[in-house]
Amino acid sequence: MTWKLFSLLLEASLMTILVSAVSILMGLVMAIVLSGLRMSGSRVADAGAGVFISFFRGVPLLVQLLLIFNLLPVIGITLPSLATAIIGLSLCTAAYQAENLRGGFEGVAPGLIESAEMAGFTRMQSFIYIRTPIALRMTFPALVNEAILILKASSLVSVVGLIELTKMAQNLSASTYRPLPIFAAAGVIYLAINLVVAAIGQRAENALPGLPGK
Amino acid sequence: MSFDFAVILAKLPQILSGLGVTILIWVGGTFAAVVLGFVVATLRRFGGRGIEVILRAPIEILRGTPFLVQIFLLYFGGPYIGLRLDPWLAGLLGISIYGAAYYAEIFRAGFQSVPVGHVEAAECAGLSRNQIITAILLPEMALLVLPPALNMSVILLKETALLSLITVPELTMTVQAIGSQQYAFVESLVILALVYWALVELANWLGRYAERNLSKLSA
Numbered sequence: 175m176t177w178k179l180f181s182l183l184l185e186a187s188l189m190t191i192l193v194s195a196v197s198i199l200m201g202l203v204m205a206i207v208l209s210g211l212r213m214s215g216s217r218v219a220d221a222g223a224g225v226f227i228s229f230f231r232g233v234p235l236l237v238q239l240l241l242i243f244n245l246l247p248v249i250g251i252t253l254p255s256l257a258t259a260i261i262g263l264s265l266c267t268a269a270y271q272a273e274n275l276r277g278g279f280e281g282v283a284p285g286l287i288e289s290a291e292m293a294g295f296t297r298m299q300s301f302i303y304i305r306t307p308i309a310l311r312m313t314f315p316a317l318v319n320e321a322i323l324i325l326k327a328s329s330l331v332s333v334v335g336l337i338e339l340t341k342m343a344q345n346l347s348a349s350t351y352r353p354l355p356i357f358a359a360a361g362v363i364y365l366a367i368n369l370v371v372a373a374i375g376q377r378a379e380n381a382l383p384g385l386p387g388k
Numbered sequence: 389m390s391f392d393f394a395v396i397l398a399k400l401p402q403i404l405s406g407l408g409v410t411i412l413i414w415v416g417g418t419f420a421a422v423v424l425g426f427v428v429a430t431l432r433r434f435g436g437r438g439i440e441v442i443l444r445a446p447i448e449i450l451r452g453t454p455f456l457v458q459i460f461l462l463y464f465g466g467p468y469i470g471l472r473l474d475p476w477l478a479g480l481l482g483i484s485i486y487g488a489a490y491y492a493e494i495f496r497a498g499f500q501s502v503p504v505g506h507v508e509a510a511e512c513a514g515l516s517r518n519q520i521i522t523a524i525l526l527p528e529m530a531l532l533v534l535p536p537a538l539n540m541s542v543i544l545l546k547e548t549a550l551l552s553l554i555t556v557p558e559l560t561m562t563v564q565a566i567g568s569q570q571y572a573f574v575e576s577l578v579i580l581a582l583v584y585w586a587l588v589e590l591a592n593w594l595g596r597y598a599e600r601n602l603s604k605l606s607a
Contacts, residue, residue, distance in 0.1 A: 232588035233581045234549035237560060241577040248574050329454035340456055354465035361453040368452045
Protein backbone atom coordinates (compact mmCIF):
# COMPACT_ATOMS: atom_id res chain seq x y z
CA MET A 175 0.00 0.00 0.00
CA THR A 176 1.86 3.02 -1.22
CA TRP A 177 1.04 6.58 -0.27
CA LYS A 178 0.07 7.25 -3.89
CA LEU A 179 -2.64 4.57 -3.82
CA PHE A 180 -3.86 5.64 -0.40
CA SER A 181 -4.13 9.28 -1.45
CA LEU A 182 -6.24 8.22 -4.45
CA LEU A 183 -8.57 6.42 -2.06
CA LEU A 184 -8.71 9.47 0.22
CA GLU A 185 -9.54 11.67 -2.75
CA ALA A 186 -12.33 9.31 -3.81
CA SER A 187 -13.69 9.30 -0.26
CA LEU A 188 -14.52 13.00 -0.73
CA MET A 189 -17.03 11.88 -3.37
CA THR A 190 -18.45 9.36 -0.89
CA ILE A 191 -18.86 12.14 1.69
CA LEU A 192 -20.39 14.54 -0.86
CA VAL A 193 -22.92 12.03 -2.20
CA SER A 194 -23.88 10.89 1.31
CA ALA A 195 -24.22 14.39 2.75
CA VAL A 196 -26.38 15.70 -0.11
CA SER A 197 -28.53 12.54 -0.05
CA ILE A 198 -29.06 12.72 3.71
CA LEU A 199 -30.22 16.34 3.51
CA MET A 200 -32.46 15.80 0.48
CA GLY A 201 -33.80 12.66 2.12
CA LEU A 202 -34.56 14.61 5.29
CA VAL A 203 -36.60 17.21 3.38
CA MET A 204 -38.48 14.46 1.52
CA ALA A 205 -39.06 12.62 4.81
CA ILE A 206 -40.65 15.72 6.35
CA VAL A 207 -42.93 16.06 3.31
CA LEU A 208 -43.82 12.35 3.56
CA SER A 209 -44.63 12.78 7.25
CA GLY A 210 -46.82 15.74 6.41
CA LEU A 211 -48.68 13.68 3.81
CA ARG A 212 -49.21 10.90 6.33
CA MET A 213 -50.69 13.30 8.88
CA SER A 214 -52.57 15.49 6.43
CA GLY A 215 -55.85 13.75 7.13
CA SER A 216 -56.25 12.86 3.46
CA ARG A 217 -56.58 9.14 2.97
CA VAL A 218 -55.11 9.20 -0.52
CA ALA A 219 -52.04 11.17 0.59
CA ASP A 220 -51.55 8.89 3.59
CA ALA A 221 -51.81 5.73 1.47
CA GLY A 222 -49.50 7.16 -1.21
CA ALA A 223 -46.83 8.04 1.34
CA GLY A 224 -47.29 4.62 2.94
CA VAL A 225 -46.71 2.77 -0.34
CA PHE A 226 -43.66 4.94 -1.11
CA ILE A 227 -42.13 4.18 2.30
CA SER A 228 -42.95 0.48 2.09
CA PHE A 229 -41.46 0.16 -1.42
CA PHE A 230 -38.19 1.94 -0.74
CA ARG A 231 -37.70 0.08 2.54
CA GLY A 232 -38.67 -3.23 0.97
CA VAL A 233 -36.43 -3.32 -2.10
CA PRO A 234 -32.63 -3.68 -1.84
CA LEU A 235 -30.87 -0.38 -2.55
CA LEU A 236 -28.80 -2.11 -5.24
CA VAL A 237 -31.98 -2.99 -7.14
CA GLN A 238 -33.37 0.54 -6.68
CA LEU A 239 -30.19 2.07 -8.07
CA LEU A 240 -30.09 -0.30 -11.05
CA LEU A 241 -33.76 0.40 -11.75
CA ILE A 242 -33.34 4.19 -11.65
CA PHE A 243 -30.14 4.00 -13.69
CA ASN A 244 -31.85 1.94 -16.42
CA LEU A 245 -35.31 3.51 -16.24
CA LEU A 246 -34.40 7.20 -16.52
CA PRO A 247 -32.82 7.03 -20.02
CA VAL A 248 -35.76 4.93 -21.29
CA ILE A 249 -38.26 7.61 -20.27
CA GLY A 250 -36.08 10.26 -21.84
CA ILE A 251 -34.12 11.60 -18.87
CA THR A 252 -30.35 11.48 -19.16
CA LEU A 253 -28.49 12.53 -16.05
CA PRO A 254 -24.83 12.34 -15.03
CA SER A 255 -24.08 9.42 -12.72
CA LEU A 256 -23.60 11.79 -9.76
CA ALA A 257 -27.21 12.98 -10.06
CA THR A 258 -28.50 9.43 -10.54
CA ALA A 259 -26.62 8.28 -7.45
CA ILE A 260 -27.95 11.14 -5.34
CA ILE A 261 -31.54 10.61 -6.52
CA GLY A 262 -31.36 6.87 -5.71
CA LEU A 263 -29.81 7.33 -2.29
CA SER A 264 -32.15 10.22 -1.35
CA LEU A 265 -35.31 8.30 -2.24
CA CYS A 266 -34.15 5.34 -0.19
CA THR A 267 -33.06 7.31 2.87
CA ALA A 268 -36.23 9.45 2.68
CA ALA A 269 -38.31 6.33 3.31
CA TYR A 270 -36.16 5.28 6.29
CA GLN A 271 -36.03 8.79 7.72
CA ALA A 272 -39.81 9.17 7.41
CA GLU A 273 -40.15 6.00 9.45
CA ASN A 274 -37.73 7.40 12.06
CA LEU A 275 -39.57 10.74 12.16
CA ARG A 276 -42.88 9.02 12.78
CA GLY A 277 -41.83 8.19 16.33
CA GLY A 278 -40.84 11.83 16.85
CA PHE A 279 -44.14 13.19 15.54
CA GLU A 280 -46.06 10.78 17.74
CA GLY A 281 -44.07 12.02 20.73
CA VAL A 282 -45.05 15.68 20.37
CA ALA A 283 -47.11 16.56 23.46
CA PRO A 284 -50.78 17.05 22.45
CA GLY A 285 -50.92 20.11 24.70
CA LEU A 286 -48.44 21.91 22.49
CA ILE A 287 -50.49 21.28 19.36
CA GLU A 288 -53.65 22.43 21.16
CA SER A 289 -51.88 25.57 22.36
CA ALA A 290 -50.85 26.33 18.80
CA GLU A 291 -54.45 25.90 17.71
CA MET A 292 -55.65 28.24 20.45
CA ALA A 293 -53.07 30.80 19.37
CA GLY A 294 -54.62 30.72 15.91
CA PHE A 295 -52.04 28.58 14.06
CA THR A 296 -53.39 26.81 11.00
CA ARG A 297 -52.73 23.05 10.71
CA MET A 298 -49.92 23.80 8.27
CA GLN A 299 -48.33 26.39 10.55
CA SER A 300 -48.57 24.08 13.52
CA PHE A 301 -46.92 21.31 11.44
CA ILE A 302 -44.06 23.53 10.26
CA TYR A 303 -43.38 25.61 13.37
CA ILE A 304 -44.33 23.30 16.24
CA ARG A 305 -44.43 19.61 15.34
CA THR A 306 -41.56 19.36 12.85
CA PRO A 307 -38.88 21.09 14.96
CA ILE A 308 -39.80 19.00 18.00
CA ALA A 309 -39.90 15.76 16.00
CA LEU A 310 -36.52 16.59 14.44
CA ARG A 311 -35.00 17.30 17.85
CA MET A 312 -36.41 14.09 19.33
CA THR A 313 -35.19 11.87 16.50
CA PHE A 314 -31.77 13.51 16.13
CA PRO A 315 -29.89 10.36 17.30
CA ALA A 316 -31.74 8.35 14.65
CA LEU A 317 -30.65 10.90 12.03
CA VAL A 318 -26.99 10.42 13.00
CA ASN A 319 -27.51 6.66 12.79
CA GLU A 320 -29.08 7.03 9.36
CA ALA A 321 -26.15 9.19 8.21
CA ILE A 322 -23.77 6.34 9.09
CA LEU A 323 -26.00 3.81 7.30
CA ILE A 324 -26.07 5.99 4.18
CA LEU A 325 -22.30 6.49 4.24
CA LYS A 326 -21.97 2.70 4.13
CA ALA A 327 -24.80 2.29 1.59
CA SER A 328 -23.15 4.87 -0.70
CA SER A 329 -20.64 2.12 -1.56
CA LEU A 330 -23.39 0.75 -3.83
CA VAL A 331 -23.50 3.79 -6.10
CA SER A 332 -20.38 2.36 -7.73
CA VAL A 333 -22.83 0.28 -9.83
CA VAL A 334 -24.16 3.42 -11.55
CA GLY A 335 -20.65 4.34 -12.57
CA LEU A 336 -19.79 6.97 -10.00
CA ILE A 337 -16.16 6.84 -8.87
CA GLU A 338 -16.37 7.02 -5.11
CA LEU A 339 -14.36 5.18 -2.48
CA THR A 340 -15.51 1.63 -3.25
CA LYS A 341 -15.31 2.05 -7.04
CA MET A 342 -11.84 3.54 -6.71
CA ALA A 343 -10.80 0.58 -4.55
CA GLN A 344 -12.18 -1.81 -7.18
CA ASN A 345 -10.32 -0.01 -9.97
CA LEU A 346 -7.05 0.09 -8.03
CA SER A 347 -7.26 -3.55 -7.00
CA ALA A 348 -7.91 -4.53 -10.62
CA SER A 349 -4.92 -2.56 -11.88
CA THR A 350 -2.46 -3.53 -9.13
CA TYR A 351 -3.66 -7.11 -8.41
CA ARG A 352 -3.52 -6.27 -4.71
CA PRO A 353 -7.15 -6.36 -3.54
CA LEU A 354 -6.29 -7.28 0.04
CA PRO A 355 -4.48 -4.11 1.19
CA ILE A 356 -6.61 -1.85 -0.99
CA PHE A 357 -10.03 -3.04 0.22
CA ALA A 358 -8.68 -3.12 3.78
CA ALA A 359 -7.56 0.50 3.41
CA ALA A 360 -10.96 1.45 1.98
CA GLY A 361 -12.57 -0.21 5.00
CA VAL A 362 -10.32 1.78 7.35
CA ILE A 363 -11.34 5.03 5.63
CA TYR A 364 -15.05 4.18 5.93
CA LEU A 365 -14.55 3.31 9.58
CA ALA A 366 -12.72 6.58 10.24
CA ILE A 367 -15.43 8.66 8.53
CA ASN A 368 -18.13 6.87 10.50
CA LEU A 369 -16.33 7.32 13.81
CA VAL A 370 -16.00 11.05 13.09
CA VAL A 371 -19.70 11.31 12.17
CA ALA A 372 -20.68 9.42 15.32
CA ALA A 373 -18.47 11.68 17.48
CA ILE A 374 -19.86 14.87 15.91
CA GLY A 375 -23.37 13.51 16.35
CA GLN A 376 -22.73 12.83 20.03
CA ARG A 377 -21.39 16.36 20.62
CA ALA A 378 -24.29 17.92 18.72
CA GLU A 379 -26.78 15.83 20.69
CA ASN A 380 -25.30 17.18 23.94
CA ALA A 381 -25.15 20.74 22.65
CA LEU A 382 -28.69 20.89 21.26
CA PRO A 383 -31.33 22.47 23.49
CA GLY A 384 -33.49 20.08 25.52
CA LEU A 385 -37.12 19.39 24.82
CA PRO A 386 -40.07 21.20 26.34
CA GLY A 387 -41.48 19.22 29.22
CA LYS A 388 -38.29 17.21 29.79
CA MET B 389 -41.69 3.01 -25.59
CA SER B 390 -43.31 -0.24 -24.61
CA PHE B 391 -42.53 -2.70 -21.91
CA ASP B 392 -42.80 -6.41 -22.50
CA PHE B 393 -42.90 -8.35 -19.24
CA ALA B 394 -43.80 -11.63 -20.94
CA VAL B 395 -40.23 -12.24 -22.12
CA ILE B 396 -39.08 -12.11 -18.50
CA LEU B 397 -41.93 -14.17 -17.08
CA ALA B 398 -41.23 -16.86 -19.70
CA LYS B 399 -38.04 -17.53 -17.73
CA LEU B 400 -39.96 -18.30 -14.56
CA PRO B 401 -38.07 -21.53 -13.72
CA GLN B 402 -34.76 -19.64 -13.78
CA ILE B 403 -36.20 -16.86 -11.63
CA LEU B 404 -37.47 -19.39 -9.11
CA SER B 405 -34.06 -21.05 -8.98
CA GLY B 406 -32.47 -17.65 -8.22
CA LEU B 407 -35.13 -17.03 -5.59
CA GLY B 408 -34.29 -20.41 -4.07
CA VAL B 409 -30.60 -19.50 -3.77
CA THR B 410 -31.51 -16.14 -2.21
CA ILE B 411 -33.78 -17.77 0.37
CA LEU B 412 -31.27 -20.54 1.12
CA ILE B 413 -28.43 -18.06 1.72
CA TRP B 414 -30.73 -15.75 3.66
CA VAL B 415 -32.10 -18.45 5.98
CA GLY B 416 -28.76 -20.26 6.37
CA GLY B 417 -26.83 -17.01 6.83
CA THR B 418 -29.31 -15.60 9.34
CA PHE B 419 -29.28 -18.83 11.34
CA ALA B 420 -25.47 -18.89 11.47
CA ALA B 421 -25.39 -15.16 12.29
CA VAL B 422 -27.82 -15.58 15.20
CA VAL B 423 -25.86 -18.52 16.64
CA LEU B 424 -22.49 -16.82 16.20
CA GLY B 425 -23.84 -13.52 17.52
CA PHE B 426 -25.24 -15.26 20.58
CA VAL B 427 -21.92 -17.02 21.26
CA VAL B 428 -20.05 -13.71 20.96
CA ALA B 429 -22.52 -11.88 23.21
CA THR B 430 -22.32 -14.67 25.81
CA LEU B 431 -18.51 -14.62 25.74
CA ARG B 432 -18.58 -10.85 26.23
CA ARG B 433 -21.02 -11.17 29.11
CA PHE B 434 -19.28 -14.00 30.98
CA GLY B 435 -15.76 -14.16 29.54
CA GLY B 436 -14.18 -11.46 31.67
CA ARG B 437 -12.70 -8.09 30.85
CA GLY B 438 -9.97 -9.29 28.44
CA ILE B 439 -12.33 -11.14 26.11
CA GLU B 440 -14.78 -8.23 26.22
CA VAL B 441 -12.11 -5.84 24.93
CA ILE B 442 -10.80 -8.29 22.29
CA LEU B 443 -14.27 -8.97 20.88
CA ARG B 444 -15.29 -5.32 20.74
CA ALA B 445 -12.86 -4.40 17.94
CA PRO B 446 -14.07 -6.84 15.26
CA ILE B 447 -17.70 -5.97 16.03
CA GLU B 448 -17.00 -2.25 15.59
CA ILE B 449 -15.10 -2.91 12.35
CA LEU B 450 -17.89 -5.08 10.90
CA ARG B 451 -20.53 -2.53 11.88
CA GLY B 452 -18.53 0.47 10.69
CA THR B 453 -17.65 -0.67 7.16
CA PRO B 454 -19.91 -1.36 4.15
CA PHE B 455 -20.95 -4.98 3.60
CA LEU B 456 -19.89 -4.58 -0.04
CA VAL B 457 -16.29 -3.80 0.97
CA GLN B 458 -16.34 -6.79 3.35
CA ILE B 459 -17.40 -9.28 0.67
CA PHE B 460 -14.94 -7.82 -1.86
CA LEU B 461 -12.20 -8.21 0.73
CA LEU B 462 -13.26 -11.78 1.45
CA TYR B 463 -13.86 -12.89 -2.14
CA PHE B 464 -11.15 -11.00 -4.07
CA GLY B 465 -8.63 -10.61 -1.24
CA GLY B 466 -9.08 -14.06 0.30
CA PRO B 467 -7.12 -16.00 -2.36
CA TYR B 468 -4.01 -13.93 -1.56
CA ILE B 469 -3.93 -15.44 1.94
CA GLY B 470 -4.90 -18.92 0.74
CA LEU B 471 -8.64 -18.49 1.29
CA ARG B 472 -10.09 -19.55 -2.07
CA LEU B 473 -13.87 -19.71 -1.72
CA ASP B 474 -16.69 -20.51 -4.12
CA PRO B 475 -18.87 -17.44 -4.66
CA TRP B 476 -21.83 -18.92 -2.81
CA LEU B 477 -19.65 -20.03 0.11
CA ALA B 478 -18.04 -16.59 0.31
CA GLY B 479 -21.53 -15.09 0.23
CA LEU B 480 -22.87 -17.34 2.95
CA LEU B 481 -19.80 -16.72 5.10
CA GLY B 482 -20.00 -12.97 4.46
CA ILE B 483 -23.68 -12.73 5.44
CA SER B 484 -23.07 -14.87 8.55
CA ILE B 485 -20.11 -12.85 9.85
CA TYR B 486 -21.63 -9.46 9.01
CA GLY B 487 -24.94 -10.42 10.61
CA ALA B 488 -23.22 -11.93 13.66
CA ALA B 489 -21.74 -8.52 14.58
CA TYR B 490 -25.22 -6.97 14.64
CA TYR B 491 -26.83 -9.90 16.44
CA ALA B 492 -24.04 -9.80 19.06
CA GLU B 493 -25.05 -6.20 19.81
CA ILE B 494 -28.75 -7.09 19.91
CA PHE B 495 -28.10 -9.90 22.40
CA ARG B 496 -25.79 -7.69 24.43
CA ALA B 497 -28.60 -5.16 24.84
CA GLY B 498 -30.89 -8.08 25.74
CA PHE B 499 -28.54 -9.34 28.46
CA GLN B 500 -28.30 -5.82 29.86
CA SER B 501 -32.07 -5.53 30.07
CA VAL B 502 -32.33 -8.40 32.56
CA PRO B 503 -32.11 -7.03 36.13
CA VAL B 504 -28.83 -8.00 37.86
CA GLY B 505 -30.86 -9.14 40.86
CA HIS B 506 -32.47 -11.94 38.87
CA VAL B 507 -29.08 -13.34 37.87
CA GLU B 508 -27.74 -12.99 41.42
CA ALA B 509 -30.80 -14.70 42.81
CA ALA B 510 -30.30 -17.58 40.36
CA GLU B 511 -26.64 -17.82 41.38
CA CYS B 512 -27.61 -17.93 45.06
CA ALA B 513 -30.15 -20.63 44.28
CA GLY B 514 -27.28 -22.70 42.89
CA LEU B 515 -28.08 -22.55 39.18
CA SER B 516 -25.15 -23.24 36.87
CA ARG B 517 -24.08 -20.69 34.29
CA ASN B 518 -25.78 -22.64 31.49
CA GLN B 519 -28.97 -22.84 33.52
CA ILE B 520 -28.85 -19.10 34.17
CA ILE B 521 -28.52 -18.44 30.44
CA THR B 522 -31.26 -20.83 29.32
CA ALA B 523 -33.70 -20.50 32.23
CA ILE B 524 -33.30 -16.84 33.27
CA LEU B 525 -31.61 -14.65 30.64
CA LEU B 526 -33.08 -16.07 27.42
CA PRO B 527 -36.75 -16.14 28.47
CA GLU B 528 -36.55 -12.73 30.14
CA MET B 529 -34.97 -10.98 27.19
CA ALA B 530 -36.86 -12.79 24.41
CA LEU B 531 -39.62 -10.19 24.03
CA LEU B 532 -37.15 -7.33 23.96
CA VAL B 533 -34.76 -9.00 21.53
CA LEU B 534 -37.30 -10.35 19.03
CA PRO B 535 -38.25 -7.10 17.19
CA PRO B 536 -34.66 -5.95 16.45
CA ALA B 537 -33.63 -9.54 15.65
CA LEU B 538 -36.44 -9.89 13.08
CA ASN B 539 -35.66 -6.46 11.69
CA MET B 540 -32.03 -7.51 11.24
CA SER B 541 -33.04 -10.64 9.37
CA VAL B 542 -34.97 -8.49 6.88
CA ILE B 543 -31.89 -6.27 6.46
CA LEU B 544 -29.84 -9.41 5.77
CA LEU B 545 -32.37 -10.50 3.14
CA LYS B 546 -31.85 -7.24 1.31
CA GLU B 547 -28.08 -7.45 1.70
CA THR B 548 -28.05 -10.79 -0.15
CA ALA B 549 -28.70 -8.79 -3.36
CA LEU B 550 -25.10 -7.53 -3.09
CA LEU B 551 -23.86 -11.09 -3.52
CA SER B 552 -24.71 -10.75 -7.24
CA LEU B 553 -21.58 -8.56 -7.42
CA ILE B 554 -19.40 -11.54 -6.46
CA THR B 555 -21.30 -13.73 -8.99
CA VAL B 556 -23.48 -15.71 -6.58
CA PRO B 557 -26.35 -16.96 -8.80
CA GLU B 558 -29.04 -15.54 -6.51
CA LEU B 559 -32.17 -13.63 -7.49
CA THR B 560 -30.58 -10.31 -8.52
CA MET B 561 -27.89 -11.89 -10.66
CA THR B 562 -30.32 -14.35 -12.27
CA VAL B 563 -32.94 -11.74 -13.18
CA GLN B 564 -30.31 -9.28 -14.40
CA ALA B 565 -28.85 -11.98 -16.65
CA ILE B 566 -32.30 -12.68 -18.09
CA GLY B 567 -32.74 -8.95 -18.66
CA SER B 568 -29.50 -8.75 -20.65
CA GLN B 569 -30.29 -11.86 -22.71
CA GLN B 570 -33.75 -10.57 -23.61
CA TYR B 571 -32.60 -6.97 -23.90
CA ALA B 572 -35.30 -6.04 -21.39
CA PHE B 573 -33.39 -4.32 -18.57
CA VAL B 574 -36.18 -2.18 -17.13
CA GLU B 575 -38.76 -4.99 -17.23
CA SER B 576 -36.39 -7.40 -15.48
CA LEU B 577 -35.54 -4.86 -12.78
CA VAL B 578 -39.20 -3.99 -12.16
CA ILE B 579 -39.98 -7.67 -11.65
CA LEU B 580 -36.90 -8.04 -9.46
CA ALA B 581 -37.99 -5.11 -7.27
CA LEU B 582 -41.52 -6.49 -6.96
CA VAL B 583 -40.26 -9.94 -5.92
CA TYR B 584 -38.03 -8.44 -3.20
CA TRP B 585 -40.81 -6.14 -2.04
CA ALA B 586 -43.21 -9.06 -1.70
CA LEU B 587 -40.58 -11.16 0.09
CA VAL B 588 -39.73 -8.38 2.57
CA GLU B 589 -43.41 -7.62 3.27
CA LEU B 590 -44.03 -11.33 3.80
CA ALA B 591 -41.09 -11.55 6.20
CA ASN B 592 -42.33 -8.46 8.07
CA TRP B 593 -45.81 -9.95 8.30
CA LEU B 594 -44.45 -13.24 9.66
CA GLY B 595 -42.36 -11.27 12.14
CA ARG B 596 -45.37 -9.35 13.46
CA TYR B 597 -47.25 -12.65 13.76
CA ALA B 598 -44.40 -14.16 15.79
CA GLU B 599 -44.20 -11.08 18.03
CA ARG B 600 -47.93 -11.15 18.73
CA ASN B 601 -47.86 -14.82 19.68
CA LEU B 602 -44.81 -14.46 21.88
CA SER B 603 -46.27 -11.52 23.78
CA LYS B 604 -49.47 -13.49 24.31
CA LEU B 605 -47.40 -16.38 25.64
CA SER B 606 -45.61 -14.22 28.18
CA ALA B 607 -48.68 -12.25 29.24
